[in-house]
Amino acid sequence: MSALILALVAGAVVGSALGALGGGGSVLAVPAMIYLLGFTPAAATTASLIIVAATSATALAAHARDGNVAWRTGSLFAAAGILPAVAAGAAAGHLPQEALTAGFAAVAVLAALRMLRSATPELPGGVRPVKAAGAGAGLGAVTGFLGVGGGFLAVPALVGVLGLRMRQAVGTSLLVITVNSLAALAARAGTGGDLRWELIGPFAAAAVLAAWDGKRLAAKVTGGTLRRIFAVVLLAVAAFMLTDAVR
Helix, strand or coil: CCHHHHHHHHHHHHHHHHHHHCCCHHHHHHHHHHHCCCCCHHHHHHHHHHHHHHHHHHHHHHHHHCCCCCHHHHHHHHHHHHHHHHHHHHHHCCCCHHHHHHHHHHHHHHHHHHHHCCCCCCCCCCCCHHHHHHHHHHHHHHHHHHCCCCHHHHHHHHHHCCCCCHHHHHHHHHHHHHHHHHHHHHHHCCCCCCCCHHHHHHHHHHHHHHHHHHHHHHHHCCHHHHHHHHHHHHHHHHHHHHHHHHC
């Protein structure tokens, strides 16, 4: 199978997961880049940031039309993550490839465990500024280091720390992810190695288009079933990547 077809198929899978689950799908982008398309871990995390930024920005526009984006709250949350995203993005290029792979495997496990848990409850109450800043900074660092959007971390933080409704938290998380991804990309400019745009472009395009199909899939299959299936896939990917990093 040619690399172009693999890029299109992988992009479709990532986009479908993002559209159906509202977060977490980008965790598959990095291993797809490494093991299917032959990217180095450093180049894969940079390419993933490009794909995550494009897909998140597109989905953000759709959520904004429905009024599900808390712009002021999301902007403040995103602002807390800009400097950590830039710093982590710059540092990632100097880390051993094995460390990036192992770190990514750990994040994939965290994402899987998050999905196996029940949905995050919507909590009443006002904004907790210190916790909000800490959560925003932590998300920015994860995005910068590993090239993942972090929707599986952002949504619970926006609900539990900032008190947003679940639907609004999903839309607002896309704003945060887009800002953090662009900040990390700016820090990585010129350090991503051979990015192979002939594969990144089709991958990103397929992900953006498939995200709409993912929304339709979510209407036909229960959210719990989708999360459990995707969590099992993530655990398998994490185990494979961890084994590859330590051998």
